[in-house]
Amino acid sequence: GENVEQHPSTLSVQEGDSAVIKCTYSDSASNYFPWYKQELGKGPQLIIDIRSNVGEKKDQRIAVTLNKTAKHFSLHITETQPEDSAVYFCAAPTAAGNKLTFGGGTRVLVKP
Amino acid sequence: SAVISQKPSRDICQRGTSLTIQCQVDSQVTMMFWYRQQPGQSLTLIATANQGSEATYESGFVIDKFPISRPNLTFSTLTVSNLSPEDSSIYLCSVAEIMGYGYTFGSGTRLTVV
Numbered sequence: 001g002e003n004v005e006q007h008p009s010t011l012s013v014q015e016g017d018s019a020v021i022k023c024t025y026s027d028s029a030s031n032y033f034p035w036y037k038q039e040l041g042k043g044p045q046l047i048i049d050i051r052s053n054v055g056e057k058k059d060q061r062i063a064v065t066l067n068k069t070a071k072h073f074s075l076h077i078t079e080t081q082p083e084d085s086a087v088y089f090c091a092a093p094t095a096a097g098n099k100l101t102f103g104g105g106t107r108v109l110v111k112p
Numbered sequence: 113s114a115v116i117s118q119k120p121s122r123d124i125c126q127r128g129t130s131l132t133i134q135c136q137v138d139s140q141v142t143m144m145f146w147y148r149q150q151p152g153q154s155l156t157l158i159a160t161a162n163q164g165s166e167a168t169y170e171s172g173f174v175i176d177k178f179p180i181s182r183p184n185l186t187f188s189t190l191t192v193s194n195l196s197p198e199d200s201s202i203y204l205c206s207v208a209e210i211m212g213y214g215y216t217f218g219s220g221t222r223l224t225v226v
Binding site for chain 1 (some may be wrong): 204
């Protein structure tokens with residue numbers, strides 16, 4: 001099955017700086033890569049996703065890049081704000097395409 | 113995207129008892145999933161809830177411990193049986209959107225077993 005690894009496990013940045021989280025996956029057939037943000041006491045919220053036919057996608061201050069050859073994808077948050085503090089998860093589907101495997105998560109702390 | 117209502121949001125249960133968690137979706141969805149998130153950990157898939165048939169369980173999860181029902185395309189329940197303190201976790205319902213690849217999550221049920 002799919003194996004997803006996520007780094008780093010914790011990330012502390014100064015407000016206004018950028019944050020980058022990286023994930024690798026094992027199944028070369030995977031074609032959809034979502035990122036979730038989970039705040040304390042809440043369920044994961046989809047913040048951005050990318051399909052395998054594009055290399056980069058942006059949505060305001062967040063972007064995701066995909067390198068299918070190397071089988072890794074990254075989340076980029078620019079101009080970080082205190083409200084970006086949360087746990088972020090990457091995920092990738094199984095070969096059958098109907099179940100998500102999650103990375104271990106990254107706890108991001110934005111210091112004012 | 114689909115809106116998920118998950119109940120209860122939290123509960124404290126005695127060991128040896130059971131808790132049933134409900135997941136209601138505001139639209140028909142093809143696939144519904146149940147996840148467990150242990151304290152400070154990532155999400156682990158328990159099973160896929162199949163409408164009108166038995167759920168499909170992942171390795172390490174069994175029907176006797178986690179019975180699941182899905183009577184229609186908008187509703188599912190997960191029961192956590194014979195509770196022990198090790199079952200203290202957040203349990204999450206998720207659905208796959210019919211259009212596109214998106215997966216939406218409920219707000220979760222925080223279970224504490226004492």
